[in-house]
Amino acid sequence: MDNPVEPSDPSSDDIASQRRGWLDQRIDWRGIRRTLLDRPVPDGLTWWHTLGSAALTAFLVQVVTGVVLATFFAPAPDHAYDSVRYIQTQVPMGAFLRGMHTWGSSAMVLLVMAHMVRVFAMGAYKYPREPNWLLGVALLAITIAFGFTGYLLPWDQKAYWGTQVGTSLAGTAPVVGGFVASVLRGGSMLGAATLSRFYALHVLWLPILLGGFVALHLVLVIRQGIAARTAALEAGAPSRTDDPAYPAHYAAAYAATKRGGVRFWPHIVTKDLVASAAVVLVIAALALVRGATLEPPADPTDTTYVPQPEWYFLPFYQLLKLFPGSLESTVAVGVPLLLFVALIGLPFFDRRSARNLRKRPVALASLSVLLGGSGYLLGAALQELGAMRGERGPELASANSAPLAAVERAGRASFQRQCASCHVVAGQKGGDEGPELTEVGLKRSTAWLHSFIESPRLFHPESEMPGFGPPVLSHQEVEELARYLGTLRGRPGAPPRQPDFRDTFPQLKAASPAPGT
Numbered sequence: 001m002d003n004p005v006e007p008s009d010p011s012s013d014d015i016a017s018q019r020r021g022w023l024d025q026r027i028d029w030r031g032i033r034r035t036l037l038d039r040p041v042p043d044g045l046t047w048w049h050t051l052g053s054a055a056l057t058a059f060l061v062q063v064v065t066g067v068v069l070a071t072f073f074a075p076a077p078d079h080a081y082d083s084v085r086y087i088q089t090q091v092p093m094g095a096f097l098r099g100m101h102t103w104g105s106s107a108m109v110l111l112v113m114a115h116m117v118r119v120f121a122m123g124a125y126k127y128p129r130e131p132n133w134l135l136g137v138a139l140l141a142i143t144i145a146f147g148f149t150g151y152l153l154p155w156d157q158k159a160y161w162g163t164q165v166g167t168s169l170a171g172t173a174p175v176v177g178g179f180v181a182s183v184l185r186g187g188s189m190l191g192a193a194t195l196s197r198f199y200a201l202h203v204l205w206l207p208i209l210l211g212g213f214v215a216l217h218l219v220l221v222i223r224q225g226i227a228a229r230t231a232a233l234e235a236g237a238p239s240r241t242d243d244p245a246y247p248a249h250y251a252a253a254y255a256a257t258k259r260g261g262v263r264f265w266p267h268i269v270t271k272d273l274v275a276s277a278a279v280v281l282v283i284a285a286l287a288l289v290r291g292a293t294l295e296p297p298a299d300p301t302d303t304t305y306v307p308q309p310e311w312y313f314l315p316f317y318q319l320l321k322l323f324p325g326s327l328e329s330t331v332a333v334g335v336p337l338l339l340f341v342a343l344i345g346l347p348f349f350d351r352r353s354a355r356n357l358r359k360r361p362v363a364l365a366s367l368s369v370l371l372g373g374s375g376y377l378l379g380a381a382l383q384e385l386g387a388m389r390g391e392r393g394p395e396l397a398s399a400n401s402a403p404l405a406a407v408e409r410a411g412r413a414s415f416q417r418q419c420a421s422c423h424v425v426a427g428q429k430g431g432d433e434g435p436e437l438t439e440v441g442l443k444r445s446t447a448w449l450h451s452f453i454e455s456p457r458l459f460h461p462e463s464e465m466p467g468f469g470p471p472v473l474s475h476q477e478v479e480e481l482a483r484y485l486g487t488l489r490g491r492p493g494a495p496p497r498q499p500d501f502r503d504t505f506p507q508l509k510a511a512s513p514a515p516g517t
Helices: 012-027 029-036 047-072 080-089 094-121 130-152 157-170 177-185 192-224 230-234 246-259 264-289 311-320 325-349 361-392 406-418 446-454 475-485 506-511
Strands: none
Touching (some): 012 029, 047 080, 047 094, 047 192, 094 130, 094 311, 094 361, 130 311, 130 325, 157 192, 157 325, 177 192, 311 361, 406 475, 446 475
16 A cells, blocks of 8 residues: 655745735735835936935934933933933943934934935926925924924033023014023023923924924835936926926936836945945944033023034024124024025926026025035134133033032132132133132132131231122122132143142131240
């Protein structure tokens, strides 16, 4: 009797085929692959076409690093700074992740702007891509809003005073300015409500908006295709895109570019992956080499602090300095408003079919003025900031370079009001009537400083320094001033030294026994 034939095991190819068939029946897997990966793209695409993918990569870096940072961040004025410092010093790879997030923000702004410039230069905002251009303008606005709202979150000096200036500029808008500033701040001044609102905008509302617009943007890119070479679309085209014959011409010309082109996979995907990897590597290198700065905690009483906005806001701030105070508010609101109105209206009032930038003299001149002017203003702003740092000298540091406590910051404010006209600290501008106090914390204790500030002539009868005890300053204010002076133990960056107090109190001299008794 013959043995029955055993059925053979299905091969791996058969199993894979069955799985694809199961997916095809439910989600049309082959159709998705054909639409996303197998679609033909126009010929002659360059590396400039990868700017969109590079900007998307920078956004993904922000999402990943932002989720991790938000896990450790406390959005409250009493804890925000300490939580950021905890991330910097205690969380494994926390300083690197924060550096990635900081430099990723700059990379995202730069790449989105570069992408917009490339689209403008190629005339890719014209038919049929007007809706996609409007989405791009919205994405640019949201990206800038990301930078502004994230600026406040560390709650250090730079964050506080930069946001103070930004919200004040928003408040100069006619009619609605006061309302806008109040909504942004959550009241009349920066505080807990401001930080809470900026945090909610930065980690909830703006990512949702940006993610939705990016998804819609990609859908339109897939539906309309990647912008083709300008020459291929201009040959034989009607003079204007609103000509009834133009849609048929565009469809035929664009189809012809795809016949000589390549597939999206693997040719274009490979380019995009290379560009995206380069973006991640550059951001990571900057995070390792430069990191992210963290200045002393926010001090609303330190009115001497000069805020420095991020580099992409510097040209605008420098522009405002060219106008007198009466025009500053008009420029602060009018320039951004006009710029965005022009960007939104561009595809509707420029309906000529010419797309090459050299055939569009007005567009070429406008782009040259915008980029050249921005570069000039950026350079002037950086030069001015460098000169200002040289004049101000090194920033004041506390003992062991630790951030000043609240009491010490209050004392620093009193020092600026009462003492800076006669004393110099760490090379900063001041008077020369009194001695330099850069190292006073190494020689005198806080108790001695408190007593001396109240009654200097009790220590030195010939002293010309007036007493600052009550009613000039309260005992609490004198203590704050003494505590601040106690932190002055040399210039920032100098090797740490142990204090060697040489306190001599007058009352102890009087109470000591005379020699020979």
